Amino acid sequence: MQWETVIGLEVHVQLSTQSKIFSGASTAFGAEPNTQACAVDLGLPGVLPVLNENAVSMAVQFGLGINAEIPEVSVFDRKNYFYPDLPKGYQTSQMYHPIVGPGEVEISLEDGSTKRVRVHHAHLEEDAGKSLHEDYHGMTGVDLNRAGTPLLEIVSEPDMRSAKEAVAYLRAIHAIVTYLGISDGNMAEGSMRCDVNVSVRPAGQAAFGTRAEIKNVNSFRFVERAIAFEVERQIELIEDGGQVTQETRLYDPEADETRSMRTKEEANDYRYFPCPDLLPVVLDKAYVDHLRDNLPELPAEKRARFESELGLSAYDAGVLSSSRAMADYFEAVKDVCGDAKLAANWVQGELSGQLNREGRDIADSPVTAAQLGGLVLRVRDETINGKAAKQVFAALWNGEGASADEIIEAKGLRQVTDTGAIEAMIDQVIADSPVQVAQYREASEDKRGKMIGYFVGQVMKASRGTANPQQVNALLKQKLDRA
Template sequence: MQWETVIGLEVHVQLATRSKIFSGASTAFGAEPNTQACAVDLGLPGVLPVLNEAAVAMAVQFGLGIHAEIPEVSVFDRKNYFYPDLPKGYQTSQMYQPIVGPGEVEITLEDGSTKRIRVHHAHLEEDAGKSLHEDFHGMTGIDLNRAGTPLLEIVSEPDMRSAKEAAAYLKAIHSIVTYLGISDGNMAEGSMRCDVNVSVRPAGQEAFGTRAEIKNVNSFRFVERAIAFEVERQIELIEDGGEVVQETRLYDPEADETRSMRTKEEANDYRYFPCPDLLPVVLDQAYVDHLRDNLPELPAEKRARFEGELGLSAYDAGVLSASRAMAEYFEAVKEVCGDAKLAANWVQGELSGALNREGLAIDDSPVSAAQLGELVARVKDETINGKAAKQVFQALWHHEGDSADAIIEAKGLKQVTDTGAIEAMIDQVIADSPAQVAQYRDAEPDKRGKMIGYFVGQVMKASRGTANPQQVNALLKEKLDALC
């Protein structure tokens, strides 16, 4: 039988506010346990939450970024359950009236086609702390630094039909939130986490199959693998005459499998009710309009502009707009050098190669966009040739100089285009290479083209790479042919 996979994602995005969603404590990652938890985060008796306006603005920006409805009123609810790293015994979330209504995200598939994935809603909530099970000898340590960190939970419709689509959707969300600057999108530090709802149904059937929810999948790769495993498990189960039960499962990346955590019957009754400590959030139109007017250009628009206005290929436009950091870097290089295609080649070629080799993100590039832009400008105006440019790039990478011009100057890499100077070097090489000249002369004319490479190399070497290669080629051919 042909099976169809149905996938919906709940993506938790940690918002990049400086302080927590309901307290003034810092949200910085990596501090000593419990040093970034104030009285409110600890849930001390008598404390009250105060909503962080920055978290609201970020949620609304996201909503605008996915062309969602932004309801005028949203309400915080309490989700009640006991857990040691949940200090108040409830999580403040939005159950009934979320801050972002229905919207949609466009994803690009491998064959270049696009698909729209509907977003059901997105709501604000606070994160819990962390339970630490190691180092406590039969006890559990609690770190509440993360408690109260603002999260935006983005809930999709069950619109994805493959693991690849799910991964593409997750990447699209990642791209949007990092473009908006509302999250650092760092999955390794848990800034983006994902719950995956998976079910299968016979192809052509309209009704959904019973779904399993896979909790806390925290990388693009794991999302694909967890879904692949789960789909296979469900199909096998059904084909063997079994039934999928509605349950929560956990993906174990080590074993590459999902395991049952709890079934529907064991699920908590969260006893949601409106949080009486927080007023409903009322957004006036002017506030939303102001945020809309100040939205940055988002990935889809940027890709279109790179292709349409800058004349980049669809592929280049896609790669260079994939992340805001990459796009900004590219645009800064382009701004300085004034040539989009050259800038694209350098960013995707030399720079990306070097970053990949060293495992660096573009934000950590040792060569700044301004430096690379100047370097590309010197290539464009032929101050240096391509070979020298690579030397300059390496020098910039290793901090051997502050700017391309300074390195060109210091290393004497300025391209020699003075015909007299080049001719002098050629004459010297010819004089120093009687054997090669003789070979050249004796060779069939159609073989000579290959043999000229040796002389070009010698002249370039003599010029320490600075001679204009086209000129060298032309002049050499002229002089050698004169000898024949």
């Protein structure tokens, strides 16, 4: 039987505010346990929450970034349950009136096509602390530094049909939040985590199958693998005559499998009700308009502009706009060298290749955009040829010079375009290679094309790679063919 996979994602994005959503404690990562948990975060008796304006602004910016409705009124609710990392015994969240209404995200697929994934809503909530399971005399330690960090939970519709689409969606969300600068998107530090809802159904069936929710998946790769495993598990289960149970599962990256979270007790009842310590958040039109007017260019717009204004191919535009870091880098290179296509080739070619080989992110590339721009500029104005350019790039990568110009000078890589100088080198090569010259001249026209390579190589070698290869070629042809 043909099976269709149905996936919906709940993405939790940690907003990069300075202070927490309801308190003035710092949100910085990596502090000593409980040193960033203030009275409000600890839920001490008598404390009260006050909402962080930046968390609101960031949430609204996200909403505008996905063309979502921004309701005038949103309300915070309490989600009640007991857990050691939840100090108040409830999480302040938004159940009934979220701050961001329905919107949509465009995702790019590997075949170059795009697809729209609907976002059901996004809401603000506070993060919980962390339980540390090292052994403290048989006890668990609780660190509440993270408690109260603002989260934007982005809930998609079940619009994705493959693990690849899910990953593309997650990448698109990642790109939007990092473009907006509302999150660092650092998945390793937990700034972005997601819960994946997966179900399968026979192809052509309209009704959804029973879904399993995979909790807290924290990398693009794990999302793909967790879905792959889960889909296979569900299909096997059904084909063996079983049934999928609606449950929460955990992805174990080491075993590369999902497994049922031990149900500690019967189904929870969160008893949501409006938080009486917070009032309705009312966003007037002027406020929303102001944020809209000040939105940065987002991935989709950037991609379109790269195509239409810079004349890049759809593929190049897609790759170069895939992350804000990549796009910013590319644009800086382009601005310095003044040639978008050349800049695109270098960023996607030499630079990306080297980054991939060393497993680095473009944000911490050893070659800065200004340096690469300077290098590409010298390629463009033919100060150096392609071969020398690669040498310069390697030197920049290894920190052998502050700029391309400096390295070109130091290594003497400036391209020789002086016809006289090149002619002198050619004459020398011809004089040194009587056998090859004779062979060349005896050869038919169609074979000569191949044979000329030898002479070009010799001349380039003589110039230590700095001669302009096109010039060398043309002049050689003239001289060899003359006799």
